[in-house]
Amino acid sequence: MDTQVHLRSLVNAKILCNKNSNSGFSLPEMLVVLLLIGILATIAIPNWLAFVETRRLNTAQNEVYYAMRQAQRQATKDKLTWQASFREQNGIVQWAVHPATLNPSNANWNNLDTNVRLDSETNFQSSLSTVQEVRFDYRGNAKDLGRIALSIKSGGKTKRCVIVSTILGAMRMGKDNSIAKDNKYCY
Template sequence: MNTQVHFPYLVKAKNLFNNRSNSGFTLPEMLVVIVLIGILATLGIPNWLAFVNTQRLNTAGSEVHLAMRQAKSQATKEKLTWQASFREQDGILQWAVHATTVNPSNANWNNLDSNVRLDAETTLQISNGVRQIKFDYRGNSAPRSITISSKSGGKAKRCVYISTILGAMRTAKEHATTNNEGDYCY
């Protein structure tokens, strides 16, 4: 009995195992893949870095807003004047919330992200290198603002405004054009 006639599938399977080919990729194929990965990385990395910087600014902006709200809340709760203080220490922006009777150097300072800095648009009062916003016993404050931006550059900014004498707060981010005062964050 001839196995090739009656069992053609066995012959094909036997030939597949006997004809071993070199499997894998050739050098030109590998180079094409590496070049494509490089092109995609070149296009994607700047967008990813911009996204990460924006997220850092959003987080820092939320912390600044929370610090100012905490100072206002403590002022009305304790019927004393409280302040939110901000300073740069060793290149890191820090914040503290404390009664005005406490010396800022003795306050409990908290670090913001090390890639965030105070922007020139900040209008907080400055005393001994510490920028501050004070809230009286009713939570009132003079209109002021704090603006933060990324140390690595870019146009992204985050702002917290005390927009009325009653201490109403709002947050904002950068715009493409300036307002009447020449600020981009309004």
């Protein structure tokens, strides 16, 4: 019986102790946690932003590639010269696929991501100074060789490009490199 009484008094004492104690974190504990969160955020945020920029460029590169492929397919299908046109209008890169006989200003233009810009490594010829034209003849052969290069407006070093590398119309996608090849870093 004494054991039960003693046990009850211990349980009651524990309950009283818990009611009187302050539960939660102390100020130094909270400061340590906030400091750790701040350090982790400082490390993670730049990497996250670089990841997002790279994803945007990859998506824009895919759109450019498929626009060129669409122009090439239409050229062989219709047995006419078609082109993929690219321009920057009001700070937005746009693309259009249309017959070469159609004035590019009358084409149906599509927008790329607003954070993407045409890079200075873009080097296709154009009939209008503001439009880059990638032309394919009735057999799907490329009229000119060159590249459409894209980069981020915020000035990141990351680049993506689509290159027409043979007169037969072979195309490939490239990315930025640290060593220049023919004075181009996107290959």
